[in-house]
Amino acid sequence: MKERIRELQKLLTRYNYEYHVEDNPSIPDSEYDKLLHELIELEGKYPEYKTDTSPTVRVGGEILSGFEKVEHSLPMLSLGNAFNEEDLRAFDQRVRNNAGEVTYMCELKIDGLAVSLTYEEGRFTRGATRGDGTVGENITENLRTIHAIPLTVDSDLTFEVRGEAYMPKRSFINLNEKRAEEGKQEFQNPRNAAAGSLRQLDPKLAAARNLSVFLYSVTSPEALDAESQSGALDKLDELGFKTNKERRLMTSIDEVIEYVDYWTTHRSELAYEIDGIVIKVNNLSTQEELGYTVKSPRWAIAYKFPA
Ligand SMILES: COc1nc2nc(N)nc(N)c2nc1C
Numbered sequence: 358m359k360e361r362i363r364e365l366q367k368l369l370t371r372y373n374y375e376y377h378v379e380d381n382p383s384i385p386d387s388e389y390d391k392l393l394h395e396l397i398e399l400e401g402k403y404p405e406y407k408t409d410t411s412p413t414v415r416v417g418g419e420i421l422s423g424f425e426k427v428e429h430s431l432p433m434l435s436l437g438n439a440f441n442e443e444d445l446r447a448f449d450q451r452v453r454n455n456a457g458e459v460t461y462m463c464e465l466k467i468d469g470l471a472v473s474l475t476y477e478e479g480r481f482t483r484g485a486t487r488g489d490g491t492v493g494e495n496i497t498e499n500l501r502t503i504h505a506i507p508l509t510v511d512s513d514l515t516f517e518v519r520g521e522a523y524m525p526k527r528s529f530i531n532l533n534e535k536r537a538e539e540g541k542q543e544f545q546n547p548r549n550a551a552a553g554s555l556r557q558l559d560p561k562l563a564a565a566r567n568l569s570v571f572l573y574s575v576t577s578p579e580a581l582d583a584e585s586q587s588g589a590l591d592k593l594d595e596l597g598f599k600t601n602k603e604r605r606l607m608t609s610i611d612e613v614i615e616y617v618d619y620w621t622t623h624r625s626e627l628a629y630e631i632d633g634i635v636i637k638v639n640n641l642s643t644q645e646e647l648g649y650t651v652k653s654p655r656w657a658i659a660y661k662f663p664a
Pocket of ligand 1: 435465466
């Protein structure tokens with residue numbers, strides 16, 4: 358019986374990755390649900406074989422009485438903003454005055470909730486909100502229910518990844534339709550819906566909200582021996598994390614402005630909401646050279662779309 362449980366745990370973990378990270382399932386949902394219910398039943402009968410990395414934890418565990426405060430290993434920074442082409446050119450000028458010619462990594466700025474995920478010897482052990490940047494809330498149980506977050510990764514390293522949890526537009530529309538039917542107040546936008554979902558004390562409610570995540574940084578890139586932001590993101594892909602595929606490397610601010618203009622007009626085609634574009638110096642040692650102001654990196658800027 359233990360073999361069957363282990364086999365189901367492995368199978369469902371792979372199917373989950375194919376569906377929620379690769380967006381390319383190899384089996385129909387009905388087959389996935391059948392296997393999941395078999396595993397829930399077997400783990401119920403043989404609890405000694407249920408682990409906290411089993412695919413069944415995605416359905417949510419017991420209700421919490423509150424969220425404990427947790428201190429971030431490194432502060433979760435905020436980004437300086439740019440609102441127009443002039444701001445972007447000024448950012449580029451400052452960077453090149455200090456670091457010479459650079460390559461930029463451009464990434465979509467997902468309109469969700471910043472989260473930090475800690476992996477110890479390859480297991481997801483803690484998840485937290487950004488909070489005030491230094492202290493956040495421990496929302497591990499709710500984050501476990503997000504299928505795009507791997508519960509284990511193929512690495513015995515200990516590291517922390519950061520990204521944005523969000524609610525896809527489709528899930529947002531369905532949720533508000535349901536709330537309207539139930540006479541409940543609808544959410545203003547997917548960001549509020551995602552934030553409200555992750556602040557639920559009952560993980561079963563969070564599990565029902567179809568949240569997802571895009572990861573965009575690892576606190577110790579050297580742990581993954583990455584030398585650039587693009588290298589770090591490729592490493593995250595290899596480890597089974599979900600990253601955003603619209604990222605592009607640019608060698609000039611003119612290209613960056615083109616990319617910003619493109620998404621200003623095409624963001625409605627995306628399955629999720631974005632509120633801007635993040636531009637980062639790609640090379641990690643150049644990032645260190647440029648350093649930080651009191652609260653933001655000098656090597657990155659967030660272009661915000663006009664409201
Ligand atoms: C390096 O720091 C950051 N990088 C980011 N990257 C993307 N794509 N989106 C963000 N919201 C973001 N936020 C921060 C603080």
